[in-house]
Amino acid sequence: MWRGFEGIMKIDFSFLSKYHEALLMGLGTTLHLTVICFGFALVLGFALALLRGSKIAPVAWAATLYVEFFRGTPVLVQLFWIFYCLPIFLGTELSNFTSAVVCLSLYGGAIMSESFRSGLKSIGREQYDAAHALGLGPWTRTIYVLLPQAVLRAVPVLLSNGVGLFKESALISAVGMAELMFIGSTISNRTARPVEVFTVIALIYFLVAFPLTRLVAVLERRILRRLAI
Amino acid sequence: MYDAKTQPLASLRNIHKAYGNLKVLSGIDLDMSPGERVVVIGPSGGGKSTLLRIMMGLEQITEGSIEFEGQPYITALNGKTRIDANVRKKMGMVFQHYTLFPHLSILNNLMLAAVKTRGMARAEARDKAMQLLARLGLEDKAGAYPSHLSGGQKQRVAIARALMLDPQLMLFDEVTSALDPELVAEVEQVMLELAEQRLPMMIVTHDMWFARNIASRVIFCAGGVVVEDGPPEQVLGDPLNPRTREFIQRVFHIHG
Numbered sequence: 001m002w003r004g005f006e007g008i009m010k011i012d013f014s015f016l017s018k019y020h021e022a023l024l025m026g027l028g029t030t031l032h033l034t035v036i037c038f039g040f041a042l043v044l045g046f047a048l049a050l051l052r053g054s055k056i057a058p059v060a061w062a063a064t065l066y067v068e069f070f071r072g073t074p075v076l077v078q079l080f081w082i083f084y085c086l087p088i089f090l091g092t093e094l095s096n097f098t099s100a101v102v103c104l105s106l107y108g109g110a111i112m113s114e115s116f117r118s119g120l121k122s123i124g125r126e127q128y129d130a131a132h133a134l135g136l137g138p139w140t141r142t143i144y145v146l147l148p149q150a151v152l153r154a155v156p157v158l159l160s161n162g163v164g165l166f167k168e169s170a171l172i173s174a175v176g177m178a179e180l181m182f183i184g185s186t187i188s189n190r191t192a193r194p195v196e197v198f199t200v201i202a203l204i205y206f207l208v209a210f211p212l213t214r215l216v217a218v219l220e221r222r223i224l225r226r227l228a229i
Numbered sequence: 230m231y232d233a234k235t236q237p238l239a240s241l242r243n244i245h246k247a248y249g250n251l252k253v254l255s256g257i258d259l260d261m262s263p264g265e266r267v268v269v270i271g272p273s274g275g276g277k278s279t280l281l282r283i284m285m286g287l288e289q290i291t292e293g294s295i296e297f298e299g300q301p302y303i304t305a306l307n308g309k310t311r312i313d314a315n316v317r318k319k320m321g322m323v324f325q326h327y328t329l330f331p332h333l334s335i336l337n338n339l340m341l342a343a344v345k346t347r348g349m350a351r352a353e354a355r356d357k358a359m360q361l362l363a364r365l366g367l368e369d370k371a372g373a374y375p376s377h378l379s380g381g382q383k384q385r386v387a388i389a390r391a392l393m394l395d396p397q398l399m400l401f402d403e404v405t406s407a408l409d410p411e412l413v414a415e416v417e418q419v420m421l422e423l424a425e426q427r428l429p430m431m432i433v434t435h436d437m438w439f440a441r442n443i444a445s446r447v448i449f450c451a452g453g454v455v456v457e458d459g460p461p462e463q464v465l466g467d468p469l470n471p472r473t474r475e476f477i478q479r480v481f482h483i484h485g
Contacts, residue, residue, distance in 0.1 A: 130328035133285050134342035134394065135318055144341060148332045226376055227331045 026183030045112025070110035119154035321396030381412030
């Protein structure tokens with residue numbers, strides 16, 4: 001008990017100031033990675049959502065299988081598989097950055113396809129009737145009536161998915177990429193001060209994610225009000 | 230080719246419609262003249278709305294055929310419904326729940342189909358849309374979104390959106406049923422103005438006073454067939470058929 005008290009007494013964050021550049025660099029890498037993967041995952045997610053609604057059964061099955069596989073396995077396992085196994089099939093080494101981008105994009109796409117799908121599903125039959133009565137063909141209907149509504153409805157959830165990716169990116173440290181978590185682990189190992197280091201790391205993740213989740217709530221309210229008819 | 234003086238605008242022959250075992254329409258025959266305003270009344274589940282949706286090409290039919298302006302429009306052949314898309318363009322429809330596109334401004338709601346499917350130039354479509362909105366007293370709403378409008382305004386926009394495409398027959402499916410009572414009049418007023426211009430209409434409504442005001446002809450539909458068909462004074466005032474009589478008495482009793 002005494003030792004524990006002594007341990008608490010010794011908590012001191014000041015030593016971290018000399019690592020602030022490393023921490024900022026780590027955060028930069030994390031954000032960079034998140035933004036790239038978010039972009040790829042959006043495109044992949046939308047394509048998957050459309051494919052899952054395809055009238056050609058094997059196409060719909062394949063897309064569904066893909067989504068279920070990536071939702072049903074741990075991201076860390078997916079990452080290791082892509083990092084260690086994929087190069088064997090491709091016959092070439094993948095950098096840890098490429099592995100990370102591939103992994104988070106494939107995973108994010110699977111998650112986001114669900115968000116797009118529920119956006120598409122939430123459009124009532126009446127919108128189809130109206131489009132039909134106005135003589136809009138399938139293409140015009142999809143591009144000008146269904147897609148914008150599906151995307152608008154999906155925006156808050158997609159942003160949440162983006163925040164999810166930002167947090168999942170901490171796993172990338174496992175393949176030795178110098179993002180925020182990896183920098184944190186390195187500082188912790190070198191200084192043997194995990195309490196201070198991981199407290200600060202957690203705070204940094206939170207300070208980035210919190211405004212975004214607030215933004216999601218605000219957008220959700222606004223969009224729902226706009227689309228309420 | 231089509232002679233409005235001698236030929237019916239629309240002629241429905243032996244229209245049958247079933248959802249599986251459930252028969253909704255069991256042989257509807259109807260000739261509609263140009264300029265006629267046919268109000269369809271009847272109990273819920275009697276097939277009124279289905280009839281309108283069939284006219285719009287939104288529902289398949291199990292048997293029968295429809296001609297429009299002397300041209301084949303809809304035919305049922307071996308369980309498949311063939312709909313002539315070019316004839317279908319001559320129908321306009323307004324629904325109970327407005328069905329405006331919520332992500333588009335009022336102006337764009339009106340312009341979308343005209344520009345994308347009728348090949349109208351944007352400037353031309355905009356002019357036409359603004360004229361229509363002005364006619365319906367909605368010109369200041371052109372830039373607004375549907376969620377900012379009252380139910381009555383939304384329904385008037387929906388009418389304007391259908392009028393953009395110059396329909397030869399307007400189908401109104403219970404367009405005031407979802408409205409607050411104080412908003413009904415503004416929508417009915419617009420419809421009465423269209424009636425004065427002799428725009429042919431088929432109207433499904435539960436509002437018997439409005440039916441009497443706008444109809445040139447009233448059809449009582451029940452059990453999937455036309456029970457009574459005649460001028461509004463007859464069908465709404467002094468019906469010949471006992472089933473119609475019972476329905477009218479019940480409705481007027483409730484409302485009166």
